[in-house]
Amino acid sequence: MSVSPGNKNPRDWKAILTRHEMLLLYVLIAEWLFFYFAGTTINRRGAVVGFGTLDRQFDILRHSCEIGLLALALTPVIITAGIDLSIGSLLGLCAILFGKLWHDGGLPISVAAGLTLVLGALAGGLNATLITALRLPPLIVTLGTYSLFRGLAEAITHGAITYTDFPASFLFVGQERWLGLPTQAWIFFGVALGVGLLVHRTTFGRAFRTIGLAPEGARYAGLPVGRRLALVYVLAGLIAAIAAIIYTARLGQAKADAGTGYELFAITAVVLGGTSIFGGTGTVHGTLLGVAAIAVLKNGLACLPVVMRMNAAEEMSGLLTGALLLVALTASVLPKILSRFRARHHAPAP
Amino acid sequence: MSPAPLLALRQVVKNYGGVRALRGVNFDLQAGEVHALLGENGAGKSTLIKVITGAHQPNGGTLTLAGQRVANLTPSSARALGIACIYQQPALFPDLTVTENLALRLEATSASSRIDWPARRARAEQLLARLGAEISPDAEVRSLSMPEQQLVEIACALGAGARIVIMDEPTASLTQKEQHLLFAVVRDLRKNGVGVIYISHRLEEIFALADRVTVLRDGQSVGTHAVGDIDEAGLIRLMVGREVAQIYPAAESAPGHAVTLSLRAVGCRASGVHNVSFEVRSGEIFGLGGLVGAGRTELARILFGLTPADSGEITLHGQRLTLRSPQAAVAHGIAYVPEDRRRHGVVLELPIAHNLTMAIHRRFFPTTWLRFGAERALALDFIRDLAVKCAGPDAPGGSLSGGNQQKVSLARWLATEPKLLILDEPTQGVDVGAKSEIHKIIRRLAKEGLAVILISSDLPEVIGMSDRIGVMGGGTLRAILPGGSAPHDVMAAALGTTERGAA
Numbered sequence: 109m110s111v112s113p114g115n116k117n118p119r120d121w122k123a124i125l126t127r128h129e130m131l132l133l134y135v136l137i138a139e140w141l142f143f144y145f146a147g148t149t150i151n152r153r154g155a156v157v158g159f160g161t162l163d164r165q166f167d168i169l170r171h172s173c174e175i176g177l178l179a180l181a182l183t184p185v186i187i188t189a190g191i192d193l194s195i196g197s198l199l200g201l202c203a204i205l206f207g208k209l210w211h212d213g214g215l216p217i218s219v220a221a222g223l224t225l226v227l228g229a230l231a232g233g234l235n236a237t238l239i240t241a242l243r244l245p246p247l248i249v250t251l252g253t254y255s256l257f258r259g260l261a262e263a264i265t266h267g268a269i270t271y272t273d274f275p276a277s278f279l280f281v282g283q284e285r286w287l288g289l290p291t292q293a294w295i296f297f298g299v300a301l302g303v304g305l306l307v308h309r310t311t312f313g314r315a316f317r318t319i320g321l322a323p324e325g326a327r328y329a330g331l332p333v334g335r336r337l338a339l340v341y342v343l344a345g346l347i348a349a350i351a352a353i354i355y356t357a358r359l360g361q362a363k364a365d366a367g368t369g370y371e372l373f374a375i376t377a378v379v380l381g382g383t384s385i386f387g388g389t390g391t392v393h394g395t396l397l398g399v400a401a402i403a404v405l406k407n408g409l410a411c412l413p414v415v416m417r418m419n420a421a422e423e424m425s426g427l428l429t430g431a432l433l434l435v436a437l438t439a440s441v442l443p444k445i446l447s448r449f450r451a452r453h454h455a456p457a458p
Numbered sequence: 459m460s461p462a463p464l465l466a467l468r469q470v471v472k473n474y475g476g477v478r479a480l481r482g483v484n485f486d487l488q489a490g491e492v493h494a495l496l497g498e499n500g501a502g503k504s505t506l507i508k509v510i511t512g513a514h515q516p517n518g519g520t521l522t523l524a525g526q527r528v529a530n531l532t533p534s535s536a537r538a539l540g541i542a543c544i545y546q547q548p549a550l551f552p553d554l555t556v557t558e559n560l561a562l563r564l565e566a567t568s569a570s571s572r573i574d575w576p577a578r579r580a581r582a583e584q585l586l587a588r589l590g591a592e593i594s595p596d597a598e599v600r601s602l603s604m605p606e607q608q609l610v611e612i613a614c615a616l617g618a619g620a621r622i623v624i625m626d627e628p629t630a631s632l633t634q635k636e637q638h639l640l641f642a643v644v645r646d647l648r649k650n651g652v653g654v655i656y657i658s659h660r661l662e663e664i665f666a667l668a669d670r671v672t673v674l675r676d677g678q679s680v681g682t683h684a685v686g687d688i689d690e691a692g693l694i695r696l697m698v699g700r701e702v703a704q705i706y707p708a709a710e711s712a713p714g715h716a717v718t719l720s721l722r723a724v725g726c727r728a729s730g731v732h733n734v735s736f737e738v739r740s741g742e743i744f745g746l747g748g749l750v751g752a753g754r755t756e757l758a759r760i761l762f763g764l765t766p767a768d769s770g771e772i773t774l775h776g777q778r779l780t781l782r783s784p785q786a787a788v789a790h791g792i793a794y795v796p797e798d799r800r801r802h803g804v805v806l807e808l809p810i811a812h813n814l815t816m817a818i819h820r821r822f823f824p825t826t827w828l829r830f831g832a833e834r835a836l837a838l839d840f841i842r843d844l845a846v847k848c849a850g851p852d853a854p855g856g857s858l859s860g861g862n863q864q865k866v867s868l869a870r871w872l873a874t875e876p877k878l879l880i881l882d883e884p885t886q887g888v889d890v891g892a893k894s895e896i897h898k899i900i901r902r903l904a905k906e907g908l909a910v911i912l913i914s915s916d917l918p919e920v921i922g923m924s925d926r927i928g929v930m931g932g933g934t935l936r937a938i939l940p941g942g943s944a945p946h947d948v949m950a951a952a953l954g955t956t957e958r959g960a961a
Contacts, residue, residue: 310826311819314812321807327764328802329816329870330788388807 128382128440132397135432139401143408159411166290170282170358172403173296174199174351174367176396178374179381180303181347183395184340186378187307189320189387190246192341194235195348195374197257199367202228202352204261207271207362217278225349231257232345236338246341254371261364271362282357292354299347304392316340320387376429377402380436402429462525464489464653465510465541465622470519472505472677479505480516481677487622487653492644494656494664494685497674497697501889503657506674507624510655511543512536524621542615543624546887548607552600556610557582559599563614585613589643605636612643623647624655627887629663633749634949641667659887660916661690673697697890706922707898709941711905713742713925716775718909719761719878724770729756730933734770738878738909743900745924745941746913748952753933754913755797758880761911762794763787774877788817793871797882797913799860803867806856810848811837813855813866817874840869844899861892868899879903880911885919897923917945 124130148160158164178195185192202224209220231253238249281291307313315336318326326333356362381398383390405428410421463486472480480502487493497503508514509521512531521528523539531539550559560582582595591609599607608628615623625644629637644667647654656668664671665685672682673696681696688696718740725732731753738744746754759765761772763781772779774790781787787794796802804813814837815822822836823829837851844865848858855863864884871879881900885893900923904910914920920927924941929951937951 309828311823311828312826314816314819314828318805318808318812318816322801322805325802325805326816327784328794328796330784331816331819332783332785 128436129391129394129397131439132381132394132401132436135436136397136401136404139404139408143404143411147408147411147413149413159408164407164411166285168403168407169293170290171407172399173290173292174355174358175370175373175377175403176296176399177299177347177351177354178367178370179377179395179399180299180392181344181351182371182374182378183303183381183383183390183392184307184313184316185246185344186375186383186385187313187316187320187387187390188337188340189323190239190337190340191250191375191385192235192246192344193250193371194231194253194257195344195351196367196369196371197254197261198228198231198345198348199352199355199370200364201231201257201261202349203356203362203366204264204271204364206353206356208264210274211271217275221353224353225346228349228352229342229346232342232348233338235345236341239341240334240337258364258368261366265364267364269363271356272360274356274360279357279360282354282359292358295350295354299350300392300396303343303347307390307392312336312339317388320384320389373402373429376433380433382440401432405429405432462522463487464491464524466520466522467506467510468520468522470506470509470516470521472502472509472514472516479677480509482519483674483677483679485672485679485682487655489621489653490648490651491670492648492654492656492668494658494668494671495674496658496661496664496671496693497889501674501697502677503674504626505677507543507626507655507657510536510622510624511541537618540619540621541624542618542620542622543626544608544611544615544628546627548604548611550599550607550610553598555596555598556586556593556602556613557595559610560585560595560614560617564617581617582613585617586610588616589613589646590639603636605632605640608632608640609643612647616647620652622653622655624657626657627659628656629658629660633751635749637663659889661693664693665690694890706919707894707901709743709901709904709925711741713904714740714907716740718742718775719911720771720773722771722773724757724760724767724772726756726760726765726767726769728768729753729759729765731756731760731767732769732934734930734935736928736935736938738911740877740907740909741904742925743904743910743912743923743941745920745927746911746930747917747920747927747948748930748936749915752930752952754930755882756933757930758794758882758911758913761787761792761878761880763792788874791874791877792880793817793874793876793878794880795864795867795871795882795884797886799863799867803870804855804858804863807854809852809854810841810846810858810866811851814840814851814870814873817870822873836873840866840873844869845895859889859892861888861896864888864892864896865899868896872903876908878909878911880913882913883915884912885914885916917948921945921948 143159148156148158151157178199181195182192205227206220206224209215209223210217213220235250235253238244239246284291286294307316315326315331318329318331319333319336323333352366355366377398378390378395379385380401381391381394381396383394406425409415409424409428415421415424466486468484470480470483483502483506485506495503495506505514509516512533512535515530521531551562557579561578579595586593586595589609589612591606593602593606593609599610602610628640632640644654644656658664668685670682670684671688671693673680673693675697716739717737719738722735724734734757736744748754756765760767761781763783763786766782772781774792779790800806811833815833834851840846841848841851846862846865848862855866858866868884885896888896900910900912912920912923921941921943926941927939927943927948928935929937929939929948931952939947939951
């Protein structure tokens with residue numbers, strides 16, 4: 109009888125060690141070790157440079173936070189079998205709104221940040237309303253708001269204004285360390301913990317999964333399908349706003365093209381982390397591993413002497429990220445295909 | 459006619475991992491014969507069908523087609539050898555016309571060939587005429603009723619020159635009249651020398667239609683009989699391996715006097731239900747009989763808030779309700795075990811425990827934090843209480859047989875401690891053993907004071923289980939009859955005047 113993986117005996121170590129998240133962890137470790145040995149060099153003055161330095165590791169973490177936050181925002185969305193293409197644009201819009209509230213509105217940074225979070229959640233609420241009240245497909249709705257949010261950001265700034273000169277106390281969030289780690293990493297980990305608990309430890313997460321697997325079945329079980337779906341999109345908007353503030357603090361400027369294309373990296377990380385694009389299955393720790401695997405690959409490549417000589421880090425990382433995703437997806441369906449193949453070609457016993 | 463049977467299986471064995479689904483099945487089918495296949499769910503019928511249609515390879519035994527031994531049967535070679543299977547749910551393309559569906563099945567694909575529309579249409583017309591079906595070849599399949607779609611499937615089989623036609627519970631969703639039409643088609647196939655393997659849980663159909671019957675139990679064929687040589691009790695004995703003394707458990711208590719649910723002139727234009735009035739008392743089993751399409755499921759959907767009523771009054775324990783969503787219905791203590799358990803009743807991918815607590819999230823997890831230990835304990839209680847056969851609370855719903863899925867679906871709603879339980883076709887597609895267990899559970903619930911509405915297309919079940927029977931037709935309640943009424947009376951009420959008026 110076929111039993112879906114993960115539902116077997118939870119103490120089955122073989123099953124645990126060959127789970128998607130574990131496979132991804134092995135890949136991540138292998139990746140890291142490779143770059144550690146191939147991407148670390150000693151320069152003319154005898155100092156260690158490249159991948160193997162602590163500074164570089166912190167850099168990787170710093171650069172992963174925004175896409176990581178968007179991936180966290182997308183995980184519950186994709187578990188409900190939905191999608192949100194608008195969060196990269198929303199990051200840009202929120203960055204602009206934040207800059208405008210502070211710079212033109214004269215609000216204190218903290219109030220501007222708080223208002224930005226509210227506006228982010230409201231923008232998520234727009235997606236939620238269109239999806240749940242009008243029953244439009246999430247792909248189309250968020251494709252629309254993808255353009256809408258970016259367009260608004262550009263309209264507000266006339267495509268020219270960039271807000272800069274933020275106070276040092278704010279830049280601390282994006283450029284300094286707190287308790288040994290880049291400051292924004294603490295926010296990132298906090299959000300990860302929150303989303304992880306929501307998805308794995310509460311009835312909300314249970315409802316997300318049920319909706320992703322059987323939307324009609326969830327309705328027949330009396331689950332508030334519309335309200336739960338609305339929650340994931342509002343939450344996605346809120347987290348995109350957090351990412352926008354961190355982005356602004358890291359670069360010290362807010363501009364309309366912030367976060368362009370981030371939604372695709374985030375979707376890649378989520379799917380690489382084992383969340384099914386068809387809904388129902390997926391974990392937050394898987395998403396974190398997916399984010400890490402992509403970040404290490406991207407930064408590690410930039411440290412390889414051969415890539416540096418060719419000056420092709422961007423191209424290589426795009427190519428390899430795509431390849432990694434396809435390999436991971438293939439690996440996750442391979443056992444099923446193999447067993448089907450075996451069943452087909454299994455000769456009957458004499 | 460050749461003396462060799464059309465199809466002969468000898469000692470067929472099929473294992474799935476460690477599970478022995480078939481452990482030595484003998485079966486043969488003559489040309490021009492209707493051979494019924496009978497067995498509890500999990501007895502191996504589906505597996506046997508998969509072996510015959512080439513979907514699965516047996517691990518042992520032989521399969522002989524018209525005297526020739528066949529090895530390594532695949533779905534396409536089975537089709538080429540004239541084996542066709544008609545499933546309960548027709549697998550047609552709903553947006554294409556009948557002609558196009560037939561063409562897709564029957565025409566070899568080739569990129570360059572011109573499409574000969576007149577020939578396609580003529581063939582469709584001719585095949586449908588052979589079945590005596592009054593279906594337009596230009597109709598979109600979406601617009602056809604379930605039995606009409608089945609006829610199209612049969613037309614496909616005929617068009618492909620099938621010599622062996624397998625029918626898997628073809629009457630599960632048909633009305634009585636449609637059943638008779640289908641039977642006529644099957645008899646016609648038999649007359650034309652086609653061998654029919656007929657699978658059904660309804661014994662009376664087997665006696666009406668089949669020439670021989672083979673019973674499967676635990677993956678083995680336990681006997682093949684001519685239908686004239688065996689009676690219902692004998693078949694049930696073969697299926698369950700024991701004597702079933704009484705089919706329906708007797709009521710142990712009379713219904714109470716307190717009115718639980720009262721409907722006054724309830725209607726909903728969107729679902730075609732109008733002017734329905736009745737009362738259900740605590741401890742009463744109120745049966746809802748009638749033909750498919752009479753409006754019974756539609757009424758249940760109104761009571762569960764899925765399609766809210768737009769006229770009339772619904773009161774529960776004297777309190778007037780407006781039921782605008784399933785959540786509202788659940789909050790008021792109304793539970794609905796839906797007809798389509800695979801789509802609505804059980805989430806197949808989720809563990810049994812998750813399925814069980816699905817409707818009681820708010821009460822069982824008041825802080826919204828999941829309590830895994832308590833949930834498992836609750837699941838174990840229900841598994842024991844309802845005798846659910848499963849590997850444990852973590853086993854996914856899809857790993858269970860139909861009857862056990864139904865028990866999980868039922869348990870989910872019992873966990874809500876409802877005041878009113880609506881059961882929609884609770885024993886459809888469920889094997890005899892599980893069926894009688896479900897009947898006992900329903901009786902026990904009524905005895906405990908629950909008001910039960912039992913919707914069933916199985917006439918003996920409605921009559922045998924209900925204290926009173928509401929008979930529906932054309933979207934309204936036609937009559938309320940006492941339990942144990944003659945089947946003829948119920949049927950007559952269900953057909954009512956509309957049937958005559960329409961004719």
